[in-house]
Amino acid sequence: MIKEIIVVEGKDDTSAIKRALEAETIETGGSAINAQIIRRIKLAQERRGVIVFTDPDHAGERIRKIISSKVPGCKHAFLARELAQKGEDIGVENASPEAIREALAHVRTDYKAETSEIGWEDLIEAGLIVHPQAAARRLAMGKLLGIGYCNGKQFYNRCRMFQISREEFELAAEQIEKQTEREGNHDEQSQP
Structure with a gap:
């Protein structure tokens, strides 16, 4: 089990993470990330650490930036677009369990x-x-x-x-x- 809590965009991303490994997630509910979710992420960061694992698209980058600006010191995992794509849909939920485990094995910490x-x-x-x-x-x-x-x-x-x-x-x-x-x-x- 991964110690840190993984921040994802939605339920389908959580399902994909859980198919790949044992971990807990916080779902942002998409790009409309609110103050309550930020408070949960801050608490998770203080107690266990956080890995931000959003989709490799514009909305995912927007969420990543919002979290980074409000919750310092988060770790970040990245998926290549081609590993997260199914047809026209791009998202963590489309990635194979192997691709998810590989991305989480190479997290980077955000230093200011x-x-x-x-x-x-x-x-x-x-x-x-x-x-x-x-x-x-x-x-x-x-x-x-x-x-x-x-x-x-x-x-x-x-x-x-x-x-x-x-x-x-x-x-x-x-x-x-x-x-x-x-x-x-x-x-x-x-x-x-």
């Missing part, structure tokens, strides 16, 4: 650090912003670092929030470069 080892220049150099393939590169880098997909500004903030080290960042950037080179070589070989 004023500084970060990673700067804007690092994001530019890694091709995560101001690059034709920036979105795809952030998606791949977010998976490798376990911080999910987001836009450039959010990516920078998550590097700070989750205290991504320079070493972690550079290792992930190297993996993306190698993958890009392999794909480039594959494309060249398949040309007539």
